[in-house]
Amino acid sequence: MKKMGWSCVFITSKSCSKVRQVAFSGWTLLLFTVISILGLVGMARLVSTGTTIAVAKFGVYEARRENDGLLSKMKFLSRFIAKEAEKIEKLVEFEDGKRLQYGLNKISSDVRLAGVGGLPENGEEMLTTLLDPVLMRAEAVKESIVVLLRRAELQDSTLSQMTSCVKQLHRQWSQRPSIWPANGRITSPFGYRFHPITKANVFHEGIDLANKTGTPVYATADGIVASVGNRDNYGRVIILKHLQYKCETVYAHLHQFNVKKNQEVKRGDLIGYMGSSGRSTGPHLHYEVRTQGRTVNPLSYILPTDAIVD
Ligand SMILES: [Zn+2]
Numbered sequence: 001m002k003k004m005g006w007s008c009v010f011i012t013s014k015s016c017s018k019v020r021q022v023a024f025s026g027w028t029l030l031l032f033t034v035i036s037i038l039g040l041v042g043m044a045r046l047v048s049t050g051t052t053i054a055v056a057k058f059g060v061y062e063a064r065r066e067n068d069g070l071l072s073k074m075k076f077l078s079r080f081i082a083k084e085a086e087k088i089e090k091l092v093e094f095e096d097g098k099r100l101q102y103g104l105n106k107i108s109s110d111v112r113l114a115g116v117g118g119l120p121e122n123g124e125e126m127l128t129t130l131l132d133p134v135l136m137r138a139e140a141v142k143e144s145i146v147v148l149l150r151r152a153e154l155q156d157s158t159l160s161q162m163t164s165c166v167k168q169l170h171r172q173w174s175q176r177p178s179i180w181p182a183n184g185r186i187t188s189p190f191g192y193r194f195h196p197i198t199k200a201n202v203f204h205e206g207i208d209l210a211n212k213t214g215t216p217v218y219a220t221a222d223g224i225v226a227s228v229g230n231r232d233n234y235g236r237v238i239i240l241k242h243l244q245y246k247c248e249t250v251y252a253h254l255h256q257f258n259v260k261k262n263q264e265v266k267r268g269d270l271i272g273y274m275g276s277s278g279r280s281t282g283p284h285l286h287y288e289v290r291t292q293g294r295t296v297n298p299l300s301y302i303l304p305t306d307a308i309v310d
Helices: 026-101 123-131 133-174
Strands: 006-012 019-025 185-188 191-194 201-204 207-210 216-218 223-231 235-242 247-257 270-274 284-291 294-296
Touching (some): 019 026, 026 133, 123 133
Antiparallel strands (some): 006 019, 185 207, 191 201, 207 284, 216 270, 223 235, 235 247, 247 270, 247 284, 284 294
16 A cells, blocks of 8 residues: 655745744644545535525515515405495385385395305315415405496396386376366266266266366376277367386367377377367366276276376
8 A cells, every 4th residue: 555655845935035934734734634625525515505595585475565465465456346336235225215116026135146156166276265364365356356347237137127118107197197187076986877968867977177268288107199080979179108017098068179190298288278179068078087988986996186107
């Protein structure tokens, strides 16, 4: 085996010109070299580990900052959802009130809340969501938005349906013969009576309102003029059709007309003037309401003058 020899190291400095000579054995020099290398490797590892920790800390910081930002956005969304939900609740109250006012069926809360979603159906996805508070919150916000949208769609649909029903009711009500056709006193009611001309007990198909010749006669509901002309006993007569309410009104013994056939009229329009044409003993209006092919008592349709019809 080859023996390790001696090595010399010369040490000098800038300040003095002395040169020192130190002698090391070969083993010592080898040991020193190994220790130096191990030291360098250790240092390198320390630097690497430190850098890794610093990067990881920065990553955690960034993740937290991102989470804080997401939570802040979700809080904003939650407040927005709550406000929109309140608006829908107010619309529901408004609709319920209107449905009650117009005698329409109320939409039950079961129908309004039907189809509300839940957590994710996939088990793995659900577990991931449940373990992460941010995801859990995000899921809750998402569900709230889904519910909100569904309720908004349903609200839109029920309100449209209610509006359509109310419009139809308004059309029907506007064609209901609900006001007095003229000023005057009732000289003959609806039903059996002793006829002043025939002297017989016969059925009177309408009511008679007596007043001066030329007293204005009004349409008692919206409708269309179906007929204007002379008819034996009725004299000068106007017949109005009220299709939406499925009835007709008759204004007989007139002195003069103020409408033409097929003309549209509104409730309260002046259609003619009271007279004594036809079989009549004096100026009066004979007023009839006909529905489903038969006459009915007009007084049962006339509303009190202080009644509100909207
Ligand atoms: Zn009469």
